[in-house]
Amino acid sequence: MTLTRLLVRRHRLLLASWPVLLVALCSTMTAYQDTYATEAQRRTAVELAQQNPATTLLYGRLPDPGTPAQLFTWEIGGFVTILAAIMAVLAAVAVTRAVEDDGSLELLRGCGIAPLQPLRSALIILAAMAGVLTTGCAAAIMASGGQVEGMTVAGAAAFGAVVGLTFLIVAAATVALAQVAPTAGQARLLGFTVLGASFAVRAFADTEHVDVLNWVSPLGLRATVEPFTDDRWAALLPALLTSAVLALTAVRLCARREFGTGLIRRHDTSTSRLRVHTTVGLIARLTRSSVLAWTVAVAAIGTLFATMGSGAVEQQRDGEIGGFLGAQLGTGDPAAGYLAYCGTLVGIVVSAFAILSILAARRAEETGLTGLVLATGVRRWTPVAAHAGVTAAASAVILTVTGVISAMITPAVLDGDDIAVRSLGYTIGQWPAITVMTGCATLLVGAVPRLAVLAWLPLLASSVLAMLGDLLGVPEQVQDLGFFGQVPDVAAENPHAGALLLLTTIGAVLILLGTFAVTRRDLRTE
């Protein structure tokens, strides 16, 4: 029990902030009651959404009759389950392999703790988190959605259970994989691969009407349980059983591996040499593999989304798509609207890369690596500047690769004018916004490294404005301030690039300020 408490204490920020975010998202149900003024309007929107492959790909199938509660489950439910799964991967690795890799568990193992106890404690924490998510989400819906059409207590409970079980099953799978992976980082990678596969299977099941596949994907739980439609409680059972089996498998695997290593062994010698002469070169080499992984992932996801837009674009030409996607598509050229939406998604993901990449600079400073680099005659501001520069360049590479691949493939499936140019433009056009995120993170790391975690705030705010601004009724003027909505249509008469220029300038100034600030303070060491 002490070990469980210790792990919770150590990861309290991670374990607390995600549930708060998810529960907050669950409190938005009333927004669906207000989105459509009349019953007829909603009916039209629901029919369109039901036949739309793009929204089906993203959120799954929207069941009849499309009450606000069902719309909520369909859209917000889609987000919340994916976020719960991401949290599951991060939390599962944090409480298992990460504490092994950083050496802190070794000490505890020397204090008379049984070999399997750390894993048991981790599983207890993850199961408790699943419980917290279930009750939290259900309670948030009951508290906020009382007046919403189609809202039932059973439905709210089923929705909460879907979120909790999605978390539990992904967490259990990640814990099992963490026993196999050679390092914590690779365990995380395997977890996210499972998540990507779950999404792909769910998307295929829904777009191709292969319903049985939804039973094998953790993200398919929403489709099999159908909260606010059928509330099939029995459909939760397979997921619960699978989680238990995965947890048991993890325990069995754990007993068969050595402490600090996975069942897969990592190669640990190499004769390669490092030819770097500058800090930029060194940082670039150190982030190489991570940039490669992000490029592949972002290019795949970005292109997939862009190519799935044909249905949405067609329908918007014919009539009107409401709700979340309708808000995203806007009132201009439907193809342009859809590609802008895809660009925003890519921008959000690459911003996360950029922020993580800058936060790595703080980590390097705390562990003493920056001190070693500075002791070779490198200037005080160079490491931070090099991190910012490499991050900005890597973001550009990820965007360019994604944009070019998307521009080559999308015109074949999406009808409209200038698809290739727009696809490229809307993707690469997110670079200035990402540079601002990079700048904010650099300034924080440079000036007040203690508060560097605040670097996530601009991304969170801009993402909420871009994705949920209309739904939450945020005024147009405020929405226009979001960093991601500034990319002009490159195929328009004379695109205004002023906002992008301004964003780039702000980003550059923030980076310079952060670089300067670091020379005014002591090195931060643990």
Added chain:
Amino acid sequence: MTELVVDVAALVKRFGVFTAVDGLDLRVGRGEVHGFLGPNGAGKSTTIRVLLGLYRATSGRVRVLGHDPARRAAEVTARISYVPGEVTLWPNLTGQEILDAFAGLRGRRDADAERRLADAFALDPRRLVRTYSKGNRQKVVLVAAFAAPTDLLILDEPTSGLDPLMEEVFQQCVRDAVAAGRTVLLSSHILAEVEDLCDTVTIIKDGRLVESGRLADMRHLAASTVTARLPAEQAVMILQQLRQPGVSVDAGIDTVRLAVPRDRVGTVLAVLVDANADDITCTPAGLEDLFLRHYEVAAR
């Protein structure tokens, strides 16, 4: 007077309300091996980070290789090799890649020396850092430090993870470095190591200077320890003779333990010999005594 490679006067370093270093003086002449001693938390590592320009001094004058490290850190560190006490390295690079990185950033390297030192320290540079023990990580940084063409080596408890065999290699490396005209500032808890290597030492406690100077001079000032067994019937008379200025007497049941200033050792020994005392031992003051004396002061 020899040229000062490190010249620190009245250094103060505060972190908020906590004063880590309080008016410290530290002088290291060219070609010296200077021991930097003090209990845990005395402010040694803080001082070293100020010397490297990683921390800025709150007040005081700091000159390293003739420059102020707060203003010209890069110029200073380009001529310094630094080995920290806790070595963290990039886990997904090999030892060789780490050596490449440090040499590449410095822009100057002696590849032959690197190979020679890696062999001497029995370091396999093909292995990934994540597979290295603490001692092996330390060896990577030691190889980089001794191989780099620098004027000053700043070593912060560099041998805490090394085995006795490697400790020998390390001491030889320090002697070679000095023979090549380099200067060494060695912070260490291993007093035998300091005694073997250092010409001069600075002892600090709670961020303040306790004692500084040539090790030989400090030995001279410190008392030697003399013990002997006295014939019971004459004990009182002999003890009377032994009570001389500066000599402290600690009489046991049949043995006596004396702390004797260096210049009175001969007289005291003559008294003991004349009195037919048995089992006479005489131990000159070591760093251990000097050091423990200051530790005990700290404990009071």
